[in-house]
Amino acid sequence: MEQILANGVYLGAQYAMIALGLTLIFALMNVLNFAHGQMYVLGGFVTYTFYGQLGFPFVAGLVMSCVTLFILGALIERFLFAPVIRRSSRDESTMLLAAGLAFFFDAVILLLFGEKQRGVPKIVNGVFNWDFRLIMPYDRILICVLAILSIVSFILFMQYSKTGRALRALAQDRTAAQLMGVNVDRYSMIGFALGAMLAGLVGGLLVTITGVNLGMGGPTSIKAFMMVMIGGAGVISGAIAGGIILGFLEAIGLAVLSQYGDITYLMIFVSLMIFLAIRPQGLMGKPWG
Amino acid sequence: MKRRVVLKSAVAAVALSAFAAGGAWAENPVLKIGFVGVTSGPAAAWGISNQRSMETRAAWINETGGYTIGDTTYDIEIVSFDDQKDPKRAIAGMEKMAQEGIHYVVGPNVDDGAAAVRPVAEANGIMYFPYAFPKELYTAPASNAVLGMVAxxxxxxxxxxxxxxxxxxxxxxxxxxxxxxxxxxxxxxxxxxxxxxxxxxxxxxxxxxxxxxxxxxxxxxxxxxxxxxxxxxxxxxxxxxxxxxxxxxxxxxxxxxxxAQDAQVLQEGAGDLANGFISVGGASTPELASDAMREFVKRYTDMFGEYNDESNTKVYALEYILETLKANPAAIDDVNAFQATMDGFEAPNPYMVGDAKLRYVGSTSFGQKRQVAVPLVVNVYQDGAFETLFVAEVD
Missing domain, CATH: 3.40.50.2300 (Response regulator)
Structure with a gap:
């Protein structure tokens, strides 16, 4: 039981971080960013390059992932999403753009980093072993703590900073925010950049545990969408709740159902379908959008 | 008047560029060899190592004057299709090969893709070299698939x-x-x-x-x-x-x-924890590799930045296709002739030292020769490199 709980907390923390960026972008711009997983992968590759290849400290690699993805996110919003949103009122226009971006990033990643799985040296050696009841490598514990700290910092930033308040106002009512003097264009760009930065940050954190490869983007996006659906689209607390719930469902399923084969995700998908049929807006979303 | 001049210039430019392009290719006729496999997603490494092996070898052949089959010397062109590990896409890829008149295809990389393309390949006279293990692909009445590695x-x-x-x-x-x-x-x-x-x-x-x-x-x-x-x-x-x-x-x-695994991937992903890990290696070791193999590795690295150990096996499929065609030039657009040649085919193996031969095997496993003979090299990973545990032969 101790192992299941620990796995659940660890998986939940990383999943929540992945979902945060996606839901932030959706909340601000009503954009389903299908390239979120690819942004996560890019973040992993930036940390891989700086920490694993060039020998910079791990923290420097993480910072570079954040900076790179922040700038990339800002550019994407300013030169791609903003013009499309301005010119087209159809939601599918931004969806197609996001899907195209995902394919584009896959191609760029293949060109720059190749097809192989990449990994970096462990940041902490050793394994915590409590009488074989709870086994957890120290690097996983550290990454879990860092993920939780990042989530708390993000919540505090959104709650108390001027930028955070502006972003929340934008998410609640774009027109009202504009009437109250919020520079909508600027904060849309900052919000998108922050969402991309969160993807880069979690990619950089997890490259120390899971490594990174070209093909991780799509499945990561799918999991992120699942978490957002569970928690409620566009709700920060919902993304965190969705991530933690998915993490615990996975940990419990893998421990309890493993003897029946790989049915954990089958059960999760069935539960999700039933749940969405009853509560389509997710746990914390509003039915009116 | 102005418009007519522009039009004339455009037509002349198109004609000139077509002539120039034709001139560049006119030295040798082109022999197209297909690749249908996975080059995107989590299993991309399998297909990309195939595709890049073929492209490296083709570039090498073309650079050194082409490949002579019968009385004709060909430039080799690799036509690739990413099936995304999806059987439906694999079928589309094989149909594309048929439309382009290609009779020899390397891939697909996985079982369901290889099984899915069988009807298309057999109906369109295509021999294909999958990296998939279901025995029914290689056992009669199946005829057109040749296993490209050790199962x-x-x-x-x-x-x-x-x-x-x-x-x-x-x-x-x-x-x-x-x-x-x-x-x-x-x-x-x-x-x-x-x-x-x-x-x-x-x-x-x-x-x-x-x-x-x-x-x-x-x-x-x-x-x-x-x-x-x-x-x-x-x-x-x-x-x-x-x-x-x-x-x-x-x-x-x-x-x-x-x-098959890659030593660098293991080193980066697991470090010393991977020491002692046993895998089926590419069909080459430092002891087995010939000068041609080392040249291939160098060319591959020059072209793509880094080598993939899986290509130690994947270098072979194109070589088998070309050598078999050389043994029987009539097979260039007739897979029945190719199949007839397979039984007695034997050619020097350029990638191994000694008197190793390229030949088709598989009689024990499939009842007919539908497998390329590559050495079964079993490796153990140790401190960033593979060490040979033992080498064996199939059949």
Missing amino acids: NYQSGPAIYKYLMENKGVKTVAFIAANESDPLSQRDGGVAAAKELGLEVVSDNVTYQVDTTDFTPVLTPVLRTRPDLLVLSGVSPANAPQLIRSARELGYQGLISTET
């Missing part, structure tokens, strides 16, 4: 037997991704292990192919305390993570797989 049911028993005799292995556990290839390889491995008298202590734990943290997946398997943990059909992307998680969970037994 797990050929390498698995050899590895288990070696480990029983040399490492005292008595119990074994299997873990596989929840996909057709790994699952069929697991079932084949379980059957082979039981036949050899090993006790199978766990064989029902599987994982999603996109799993990134294997600690929860491996925990129930390692509770059975096997002497040997077999990672059935594991992809190069997942192998380091599985090894790392197993070792971090305190597992000290042996770990093996029947798929």
Whole structure:
């Protein structure tokens, strides 16, 4: 039981971080960013390059992932999403753009980093072993703590900073925010950049545990969408709740159902379908959008 | 008037460029060889190493004047199609090859894709070289598929037997991704292990192919305390993570797989924790590699930045196709002639030292010669490189 709980907390923390960026972008711009997983992968590759290849400290690699993805996110919003949103009122226009971006990033990643799985040296050696009841490598514990700290910092930033308040106002009512003097264009760009930065940050954190490869983007996006659906689209607390719930469902399923084969995700998908049929807006979303 | 001048200039430019392009290619006629396989997604490494091996070899041939078959010297062009590991896409890829008049295709990389393209290949006179293991692809009445590597049911028993005799292995556990290839390889491995008298202590734990943290997946398997943990059909992307998680969970037994791996990937993903990991290597070792093999590795590295160890095996399919065509030029657009040539075909193996031969094998496993003969090299990973555990032959 101790192992299941620990796995659940660890998986939940990383999943929540992945979902945060996606839901932030959706909340601000009503954009389903299908390239979120690819942004996560890019973040992993930036940390891989700086920490694993060039020998910079791990923290420097993480910072570079954040900076790179922040700038990339800002550019994407300013030169791609903003013009499309301005010119087209159809939601599918931004969806197609996001899907195209995902394919584009896959191609760029293949060109720059190749097809192989990449990994970096462990940041902490050793394994915590409590009488074989709870086994957890120290690097996983550290990454879990860092993920939780990042989530708390993000919540505090959104709650108390001027930028955070502006972003929340934008998410609640774009027109009202504009009437109250919020520079909508600027904060849309900052919000998108922050969402991309969160993807880069979690990619950089997890490259120390899971490594990174070209093909991780799509499945990561799918999991992120699942978490957002569970928690409620566009709700920060919902993304965190969705991530933690998915993490615990996975940990419990893998421990309890493993003897029946790989049915954990089958059960999760069935539960999700039933749940969405009853509560389509997710746990914390509003039915009116 | 102005418009007419512009039009004339445009027509002249198009004609000139077409002439120039034609001139560039007119030196040799082009022989197109296809590749249909996975070059995107988590298993991209399998197909990309295929595609890049073919492109490297083709560029090498073209640079040195082309490849002579009968009285004609050809430039080789590789036509590639990413099937995204989706059987429907694989069928579309094989249909594309048929439309382009291609008769020889390397791939697909996985079982369901290889099975899906069989009707298209047989209906359109295409010989294809899959990296997939279902025996029905290579057993009569199937005729057009040639296994491009050593199958797990050929390498698995050899590895288990070696480990029983040399490492005292008595119990074994299997873990596989929840996909057709790994699952069929697991079932084949379980059957082979039981036949050899090993006790199978766990064989029902599987994982999603996109799993990134294997600690929860491996925990129930390692509770059975096997002497040997077999990672059935594991992809190069997942192998380091599985090894790392197993070792971090305190597992000290042996770990093996029947798929080819890459030493650099293992080093980056698992570091010293991968020491002792046993895998089926590419069909080359430093002791086996000829000068041509070293030249191939150098050219591949120059073209793509880094080499992929899997290409030690994947260099062979194109060579087999071209050498067989050279042996019987009539086969260039007639796969029946190709098949007739396969039985008695033999040519020097340029990638191995000594008097090794290229020849078709598979009579024991498939009842007909539908497999390329590449050495079965079993490696053990140690400190960033593979060391040869033993070398064997199929058939």
